[in-house]
Amino acid sequence: MQQKERIKKHILLKHHKNTKFRVENNTHASRHILNKYHNDTIFRNEIKTRSKIDILNKYHNNSDFRTQYKARSKQQVSKKYKSDPTIRLKTIERAMNWYHKNNTLMRQSSRRLYKQRRRILKKYTVRQSHKCADKHRNLHMNNLNRFRQIIREGPDYICISCRLALFRNQEHIQSYFNYSSTIEKKWICKLCSDKIKKRQMPSRAIVNKLKVCEVPSELKKLNNLEKHLIALRLPFMKIVNLTSGKVSSRFAQKGTKGPLHCVPSDVQDTVTTLPRAVDKSMMVRLQLKRRLKYKAVWEEQLINPNNVRDALFILTKMHPAYKKLLAQSLAGLKM
Numbered sequence: 001m002q003q004k005e006r007i008k009k010h011i012l013l014k015h016h017k018n019t020k021f022r023v024e025n026n027t028h029a030s031r032h033i034l035n036k037y038h039n040d041t042i043f044r045n046e047i048k049t050r051s052k053i054d055i056l057n058k059y060h061n062n063s064d065f066r067t068q069y070k071a072r073s074k075q076q077v078s079k080k081y082k083s084d085p086t087i088r089l090k091t092i093e094r095a096m097n098w099y100h101k102n103n104t105l106m107r108q109s110s111r112r113l114y115k116q117r118r119r120i121l122k123k124y125t126v127r128q129s130h131k132c133a134d135k136h137r138n139l140h141m142n143n144l145n146r147f148r149q150i151i152r153e154g155p156d157y158i159c160i161s162c163r164l165a166l167f168r169n170q171e172h173i174q175s176y177f178n179y180s181s182t183i184e185k186k187w188i189c190k191l192c193s194d195k196i197k198k199r200q201m202p203s204r205a206i207v208n209k210l211k212v213c214e215v216p217s218e219l220k221k222l223n224n225l226e227k228h229l230i231a232l233r234l235p236f237m238k239i240v241n242l243t244s245g246k247v248s249s250r251f252a253q254k255g256t257k258g259p260l261h262c263v264p265s266d267v268q269d270t271v272t273t274l275p276r277a278v279d280k281s282m283m284v285r286l287q288l289k290r291r292l293k294y295k296a297v298w299e300e301q302l303i304n305p306n307n308v309r310d311a312l313f314i315l316t317k318m319h320p321a322y323k324k325l326l327a328q329s330l331a332g333l334k335m
């Protein structure tokens with residue numbers, strides 16, 4: 001034992017004092033590791049996964065590295081695209097295929113928005129170029145570029161604990177790595193992660209009894225006016241477009257103006273005055289007014305009384321505010 005220690009000490013001393021020995025030793029060690037890397041598959045895979053995780057971590061947490069990495073990969077791809085015609089053709093074909101495959105309603109509306117934005121930008125750049133002198137144009141383009149840089153990412157980062165959608169540059173969100181599957185990207189907000197590290201339950205976590213329960217199918221199939229009929233409170237508010245002119249009113253951001261009225265409605269009365277349904281597909285034309293003596297109609301739609309009753313039955317079973325509705329009158333309603 002003592003001899004071993006002595007040898008160890010001797011080698012350490014030699015390592016510190018003798019440069020030639022140190023260099024030799026280092027090269028030997030690196031060669032040994034290289035050999036091991038080439039021959040031992042388990043060791044190789046371990047090193048590969050470790051470096052992958054390191055780079056992913058750096059990518060998600062270091063914004064400089066991320067922008068550099070993005071710029072580099074963008075440059076490489078564009079270079080390939082410009083120099084190699086086969087790659088260019090393939091890219092175009094893939095994009096066309098993707099476009100035709102993903103022609104869903106959501107995409108259509110987002111494409112419409114994109115085109116609208118492009119139109120507006122084009123209009124403005126043409127107008128600006130007429131207005132400004134060259135020095136002003138540079139400033140304008142710089143600001144525009146900076147603005148584009150900022151709006152490139154939206155609140156797309158969802159915390160796995162509380163499901164809050166956050167911006168990445170707010171530094172409230174950090175990457176979360178589940179070491180069993182490193183490919184999938186997951187995010188956790190700072191508040192949740194700090195709490196979890198202290199071994200406490202984050203107050204806004206989904207598992208902290210904040211999960212929203214499934215909406216029953218009877219309530220899901222109701223249309224707007226049917227929902228109005230069975231609601232205990234009807235809110236009335238004035239909704240205005242916050243922006244004007246540039247974007248069409250359907251897509252503009254909305255806000256409320258003036259007071260908000262919550263009108264209690266007598267659901268039991270409403271439902272008992274509805275005509276008895278002859279069969280399940282019977283529809284009734286219904287008008288909603290703010291007051292009965294007013295002439296103006298707020299909303300007009302066809303409703304299915306049967307669906308309304310089914311929804312009300314479900315609500316009396318699961319909602320405490322609806323339990324007051326007399327079971328008797330409901331029993332009379334059921335066919």
Ligand SMILES: [Zn+2]
Nearest residue numbers: 159162189192
């Ligand atoms: Zn969270």
